[in-house]
Amino acid sequence: MLEVKSLQVSYGAINALDGISLSVKPGAIVTLIGSNGAGKTTTLKAISGLLRTQAGSIAYDGQDITNLPPHQIVKLGISHVPEGRMIFANLTVHENLMMGAYLQKDRHVIHGELELVFATFPRLKERGKQIAGTLSGGEQQMLAIGRALMGKPKFLMLDEPSLGLAPLLVKTIFEKIVEINHQHGITILLVEQNANLAFEISQYGYVLETGRIILQNESKLLRQNPQVRSAYLGA
Amino acid sequence: MSEFFQQLINGLAIGAIYALIALGYTMVYGILRFINFAHGDVFMLGAFAGYFLSPVVNRFLPAQSYAGGAVVLVLAMAICALIGMLIEFLAYRPLRNRPKLTVLITAIGVSLFIEYTCQHDAVFKAAPRKFPELIPFTNWHLGGLVLNTNQVIVFVTTMLLLVALTVVVQKTKVGTAMRAVSFNEQAAALMGVNINRIISFTFGLGSALAAAGGILFAMNYASIDPLMGVQTGLKAFVAAVLGGIGNLPGAALGGLLLGVVETFAGGIPGLSNYRDGIAFGVLILILLFRPAGLLGKLQTEKV
Numbered sequence: 001m002l003e004v005k006s007l008q009v010s011y012g013a014i015n016a017l018d019g020i021s022l023s024v025k026p027g028a029i030v031t032l033i034g035s036n037g038a039g040k041t042t043t044l045k046a047i048s049g050l051l052r053t054q055a056g057s058i059a060y061d062g063q064d065i066t067n068l069p070p071h072q073i074v075k076l077g078i079s080h081v082p083e084g085r086m087i088f089a090n091l092t093v094h095e096n097l098m099m100g101a102y103l104q105k106d107r108h109v110i111h112g113e114l115e116l117v118f119a120t121f122p123r124l125k126e127r128g129k130q131i132a133g134t135l136s137g138g139e140q141q142m143l144a145i146g147r148a149l150m151g152k153p154k155f156l157m158l159d160e161p162s163l164g165l166a167p168l169l170v171k172t173i174f175e176k177i178v179e180i181n182h183q184h185g186i187t188i189l190l191v192e193q194n195a196n197l198a199f200e201i202s203q204y205g206y207v208l209e210t211g212r213i214i215l216q217n218e219s220k221l222l223r224q225n226p227q228v229r230s231a232y233l234g235a
Numbered sequence: 236m237s238e239f240f241q242q243l244i245n246g247l248a249i250g251a252i253y254a255l256i257a258l259g260y261t262m263v264y265g266i267l268r269f270i271n272f273a274h275g276d277v278f279m280l281g282a283f284a285g286y287f288l289s290p291v292v293n294r295f296l297p298a299q300s301y302a303g304g305a306v307v308l309v310l311a312m313a314i315c316a317l318i319g320m321l322i323e324f325l326a327y328r329p330l331r332n333r334p335k336l337t338v339l340i341t342a343i344g345v346s347l348f349i350e351y352t353c354q355h356d357a358v359f360k361a362a363p364r365k366f367p368e369l370i371p372f373t374n375w376h377l378g379g380l381v382l383n384t385n386q387v388i389v390f391v392t393t394m395l396l397l398v399a400l401t402v403v404v405q406k407t408k409v410g411t412a413m414r415a416v417s418f419n420e421q422a423a424a425l426m427g428v429n430i431n432r433i434i435s436f437t438f439g440l441g442s443a444l445a446a447a448g449g450i451l452f453a454m455n456y457a458s459i460d461p462l463m464g465v466q467t468g469l470k471a472f473v474a475a476v477l478g479g480i481g482n483l484p485g486a487a488l489g490g491l492l493l494g495v496v497e498t499f500a501g502g503i504p505g506l507s508n509y510r511d512g513i514a515f516g517v518l519i520l521i522l523l524f525r526p527a528g529l530l531g532k533l534q535t536e537k538v
């Protein structure tokens with residue numbers, strides 16, 4: 001579904017990604033872990049077109065999408081829930097969700113998506129008229145994911161959805177991610193620092209360190225890898 | 236007492252014009268975080284568009300008729316919307332990722348370019364021209380007050396445009412996208428919003444309002460010239476800062492308030508010579524005591 005090859009991205013003189021390759025199969029949950037500054041966010045931003053790449057290629061469903069503008073990439077069915085959620089704090093919850101369906105013209109389809117999002121996150125339905133900036137952190141994360149789902153994506157990228165949430169809420173969010181993958185058939189690329197949970201729900205994983213992929217394997221095997229255990233699982 | 240109300244009416248009339256122009260400054264600032272100093276010149280171009288359109292429209296519609304005046308207004312707004320979008324496309328878009336100071340200096344350059352091109356003999360010439368009377372002129376006497384048709388048209392047109400703008404910004408898809416882009420451009424791009432198109436639309440909208448301001452100004456002051464946008468544009472900019480730059484109701488309020496303050500101060504003996512300086516006194520006071528403006532608030536983001 002997604003095929004990244006020898007991707008290189010730099011911020012001025014700083015090389016943030018030094019030729020990384022990864023692939024995501026349709027229907028899978030794939031995780032990308034790594035410590036602070038490893039380049040996880042940079043990877044997702046390059047895929048969704050927010051950052052330009054210096055070298056390498058990104059293909060989606062066999063189509064080359066390297067350096068396309070973000071609005072064209074969204075159109076292909078790729079949705080990106082950015083780090084720090086980036087909800088529109090000045091808009092209502094409902095307006096945020098409608099922004100998620102920006103490219104969708106058919107009212108019936110929008111309405112159907114809205115029902116699906118409300119089924120997944122009932123809390124959002126109660127808060128429709130509330131200004132999004134006044135939602136709690138957990139609700140904001142639900143809104144960020146719900147907003148991304150409004151675009152009817154086939155491929156969803158999540159950047160640290162557990163960031164700043166209480167453990168119980170993190171569990172809920174991860175359950176929702178699995179639900180989205182199973183019930184909606186959406187392929188997921190999950191960036192996390194919480195490696196434990198990420199390996200639990202994913203089938204395959206990549207470990208990123210200072211702009212390079214240092215390890216990749218099935219998640220259940222990565223969990224047993226001594227190097228991963230000491231560096232990321234606190235064992 | 237009646238003099239008080241007379242001054243109030245006069246002040247609100249000029250204030251409404253400042254408000255229309257201030258909206259364009261504030262909308263562009265809200266999205267691109269820079270002051271489009273060429274905006275006052277778009278106001279001037281609106282007045283000139285009206286000047287040249289009027290005789291053309293009068294071939295189809297009677298001179299000094301409301302229908303004719305409305306057609307002139309709408310056409311001038313459309314022309315200036317295109318000019319505003321063109322300015323953005325040619326001058327600002329290539330600098331999108333450059334430091335704001337670069338863009339700001341470019342804006343001053345665009346402003347000077349328009350002003351001096353328009354003063355050229357082959358263009359509008361520097362000398363003032365008499366603006367045609369677009370609508371039938373009548374003075375109305377209400378008690379001790381005098382209100383003329385042009386003033387009434389200023390109020391009616393401004394009200395209609397403010398309502399229309401509110402509907403566009405608050406209720407339509409493109410308006411929601413404008414607010415989303417102004418809050419977080421990257422997040423809006425991730426929703427599939429074509430940022431360039433929204434920016435272009437914003438320039439078009441702001442420029443159309445400035446053109447309306449230009450026509451209304453010319454109807455009331457009768458004389459137009461290529462530099463008429465300099466002072467009025469700066470005052471409208473002050474109005475935008477007064478209301479809280481980036482805040483739409485603030486721009487409208489700031490414009491009305493500035494018009495009233497300026498008119499009343501101009502009526503005070505000994506102060507009348509400083510009438511045009513008052514706006515800048517207001518600017519200094521606002522920057523000292525309430526830099527976010529009357530309705531502006533320092534935004535906080537939840538992490």
Ligand SMILES: Nc1ncnc2c1ncn2[C@@H]1O[C@H](COP(=O)(O)OP(=O)(O)OP(=O)(O)O)[C@@H](O)[C@H]1O
Nearest residue numbers: 011014016034035036037038039040041042043193
């Ligand atoms: N806008 C920027 N300008 C310059 N350098 C940047 C910029 N954004 C990121 N970097 C650098 O690029 C590298 C990778 O950053 P990135 O945000 O991708 O890391 P990350 O893996 O997402 O980290 P975290 O877990 O803390 O979110 C870091 O060294 C960072 O300092």
Ligand SMILES: [Mg+2]
Nearest residue numbers: 040041042083
């Ligand atoms: Mg990150």
